[in-house]
Amino acid sequence: MKIVIASDSFKDSANALDACQAMAIGVSNANHDITTEIFPLADGGEGTAEILTYYTCGKTIYVDTVDPIGRPIKADYGISEDETTAFIDMASASGLQLLEPEKRNPVNTSSFGTGLMIKNAIERGVEKIILGIGGSATNDAGTGMAKALGYKFYDENNVEVECKGCDLNIIASYEHDETFLENLPQIQVLADVNNPLYGHLGAAFVYGKQKGASGREILSLNEGLQSIANIVSNQTNKSFENIPGAGAAGGMGFGAKVFLNAELIPGSETVIEASGIEKAIQDADFLFTGEGSIDEQTKNGKLISGICKMAAKHNIPVIAFCGSLNASMNELKMIGIQAAFPILNQPMDLQTALLKTEILLKKTAENVVRLICAKP
Template identity: 50%
Template sequence: MKILLAPDKFRGSLDAPQVCQAMAEGIKMVSPEIEVISLPMADGGEGTLDLLLWYAGGQKRTAKVHDPLGRLIYAQYGISADGKTAFIEMATASGLNLLKTDERNPLLTSTFGTGELIKTAVEAGVEQIILGIGGSATTDAGIGMAKALGWQFLDANNQEIEAIGGNLSLIKKIVPPLPSSKLPEIQVACDVTNPLYGINGAAHIYGPQKGADSEAVAILDMGLTDFAHLTGLPEDTFNGPGFGAAGGLGFGCVFFLNAKLKEGVKLLMDFCNFDKNLYNVDLIITGEGKIDNQTLQGKLIKGITNKAQQIPVAAICGTLAVTPQQMQEIGIFYANSILNKPQSLADALQVGYEGVRDATYYLVNMFYQISAIKS
């Protein structure tokens, strides 16, 4: 028998590789002869780039960059073991988490620090950059990032302006950097489908959570609109799905870096050769801390069940809050909670490893015995 493990993390208890380890331990309790393939997963958000780095066998490095308000900080990024791929999380340099509540103002923030991380990776000689753009504090269409990479933005008087969100409408001329070393291939993990501007765009949908009031939202939306038209690209090109991600950084990555936007889950699955690892698999076990209505709308388990085709998919979780009909809709044939007695969340988090191990044992033992009877 061959079993593929593809779980997400159990937030607050186990990361995805630890979940795989617990599941594998439970499987070996059934039979040490069962072949186990562990492919820890993420939903495209928090933890995705750490997992990519884990697969690449690399390590984290530190660089001095500027935060969203221009203060010097130290931010981490990753380099693969072979030195060919860099993994960058824009939130480490330009994230909302770096600002106090009263500091949040996307009119004044910039993605300059993200550009500095990219520049550092380029100088390290990598051939590929994978960039995650969740959790931004910015709405600057990536002009801050571009400025760090040598682009200039001039006003009506041919004077260079500060690359912040509130200045987008002041830009009248975009000056690319002088030809130098070619940028590596850049893939952007992007799970947001909002357009760049408009009622569903970056400013209107995400501006308020970054500290923008109604007046600031209007200024930012106009700035994104003006800047997009200044690029000279066709409107159906610059206002497409995903370009509004991270305050327009999705658009900026495509325009300035010639990057490709890709769903985080798909990017991770491609990176770990998920499709190839399905060969001769008898059972797939996935899981996460909570399986509920949000799971039905999410991309991870749906992505797994879509790829599984005729391979049965089971799930182990902390909280199971879906109906049998909902399980059928998502394509899971079996799901089980690790909770086997009344207990507080704090207590459950402490015994997550044992709970995953034991729940996996019960599941696989049942599957193993049924398979033996059939054969």
Template identity: 45%
Template sequence: MKVLIAIDSFKGSISSVHGSEAIAYGIRDAYPNANILITPLADGGEGTVEALVHATGGRILEKEVIGPLGDKVKASYGTSKDGNTAFIEVAAACGLPLLSQGELNPMVTTTYGVGELIIDAMENGYREFIIGLGGSSTNDAGVGMLQALGFRFLDHHGKEVSFGGRVLASIEQIDSENVHPLLRECTFHVACDVRNPLYGNDGAAYIYGPQKGATPEMVKQLDAGLRHYASIVSRDLKVDIHNIEGAGAAGGLGAAFSGFLNGKLQSGIDLMLNVIDLEKKIQGVDMVITGEGMLDSQTSMGKAPSGIAQIASSLNIPVIAIVGAIKQEDHPIKDNGLTACFSIVNQPMSIEEAMDTATTYSNLQFVTSQIFSLIKSVKDK
């Protein structure tokens, strides 16, 4: 029995690496000599760096950077073993988990630390970047990141603006004279699974601002700031950052990477599957196990199980999804190439209990063991 395990993290519960380990133990309960390949996945959000480092045999580096509120935080990023590519999750430097509920305020949070991570990687010799945009606490259109990289954003007095979404409305001039010289040698591939424009009713402020702590009044101010800022970028750089598909991702970081750094915004799971060369790894396997925290209508829209299932089903390889929960009325299983799906929740419990890491690990192993015990009993007849 040859099995490929390719799961996403169960967000807030267990990493893809740790969860894959539990599944592997479950398989070996039934097939002690199984040939198991583990390829952790991510779609640009939590766990992207860990999964890419695992896939490329790379390592994790740590750097002290400016955090979302302007104080110092320790952030990490990944690098590939071949020394070519750096993997950065923006949340490591400006993510929601770095703040308490009372600290959330996109008027003041900054992406400056993301730029510092990029500089550290460039100065360590990396020129290819894979960026995960998920989980930012910011709405500054990436201005903080760009400031760290040497761009200057000046107000009507000719003074450089400070941090946060509130400064967007005061930007009157952009100076790119002192941009870090290594940037011109770099290529950015950005995992971005949203299509929102920069501003407007479907833009960064209105759609994502509230979850980052923005009040209705703040949302209006942030949106007006984004609109004004886009007009300045259009005038000074001759770039339309508003209408870029995904410009509003991560509070406008999508616009910054695409408009200022020539970054390519693309599906997170497609980017991941290309890096790990899944089509090569999947050859000759008898079964694929995939999974994530919640299987629902969003799964078919660029999530890891859907990407895996499409490739496996084209090769007539069965795909089993082992997940935290299944919203079955929202998820047409067969239409997405999955053979079957199973929830690991085995009794009534609170969300907190279900998401406990030890519980998730134990349940993943148990459910996998039962599935493969059944498969073995059928095959042995």
């Protein structure tokens, strides 16, 4: 028997590789004769750079940068073994998890730190940068990132602007070296959402609250996003605010397109393709996957739905492991999951559950495999 294990990370508890390895140990504990192959995956958000570095046998680069409110930090990104491609997670420098809850507010945050990471990769001479933009704390339309790369943004009095979320409303113009875009490496942005830049489906209205903005602040942030879109349109005679993914990561999708001439591509599909998992599952008996919560929203997630569709194409049943299971059997069927198992084996508080995630994954995988292998 062969089981392919392909999991995303379990947020705040186990990264994708650790989750896969925990399940693999559980399988082995149940039956040493079962062959396993592991494929840690990500959807373009936090952890994507680590996964793509893993699949390209690359290495980790450590850089000095700043967090979303400008505090100095150390962050890292990956670079492929041949040193031609850099893999950067926006969350490493501009992520919500870097801020204490009371400091989270996209009015006051900037993507400047992400720009410093991109600058470091460019200075290393890479030919391509793949940027994952999930998990951000910002709503600055990528202006902070652009500022770190040499763009200058001015108010109506021609005074240079800092480029936080609250500054979008006062930006009146911007400028950059005319040769900047010509000398950039190829840049691809991984975005699995299709939100426009502004409006009720845009960055501020959809994601502003979870980043710490109040209702009034969300309205102001939305106005700022519309304002910067108008400034860009006036200076370029082009409109970018409605391209799919423009509103991703507080408008970083828009900013990357405008200021870096980046290509926006599906995150999950890119990682799945890079992993080579489809070839591995063709002779598999089961595919094990996992994520922190499986609920009615899971069907909208591109990663797990992509895995399930791929498995269905090869008639491979999918078994999912999760921290909490809040989906009906009909919803699981719609997703493409044959069966789902919550890993909690007794009442426990959240902190304990997070600390024990890998142990619980091992035990649950072992029990499931013992059931699969049970004699009638």
